[in-house]
Amino acid sequence: MTVNWSGPEEETPARALSRRSMDAVCRKAKDEWLALFAPDAFVQDPVGPSPLDEDGKGHHGLAAISTFWDNTVAHTERFEFTIRDSFAAGDEVANVGTITSYLPSDQRIDAEGVFVYRATEDGRIHSLRAFWEFNRALTTLRPA
Secondary structure (H helix, E strand, C coil), X not given: CEEEECCCCCCCHHHHHHHHHHHHHHCCCHHHHHHCEEEEEEEECCXXXXXXXXXXXXXXXXXXXXXXXXXXXXXXXXXXXXXXXEEEECCEEEEEEEEEEEECCCEEEEEEEEEEEEECCCCCEEEEEEEXXXXXXXXXXXXX
C-alpha cells in the first residue's frame, strides 16, 4: 500500500489534499478519506459513463461518495499510486500517473490517467475528477 511520488514537492492546498486522499485510500481508511471532502463535493472516477458510473454524472455529496467507496475501493485488496508529475494551478492540481489496483482474484489492473483535485477555501476537497479510460485499463488486467 504505497504512494510513489515523483512530482514536485512544493505543497499547495490541492496537492496536499490529493496526497492525503491517496494515502487514506492505500490504508483503506474510509472515514479519514470521507472527512477530506466538503459536504457538497463530487467524485468522477472515471469522468464520463463507465461501469462504475453508468450515467457519467459522478457521485455528488458525502453519502454518494461513501457509496462509491463501498462499491469500488472496498472491493480492492490494495492500491499503489505512482505519480510521475503534478501540476498545481489556482485551487486545483492535476496529478499524472498510474493507479494499480490489486483485486481479490489475485489479479491487478492499471489505470493510467490524470487525477484532478479541486480544493475549497476551507481546505477540503471540492471535486476529484479522474481522467482514465475503463476499457484501456482492462487491457492491463494480469496476474498479481
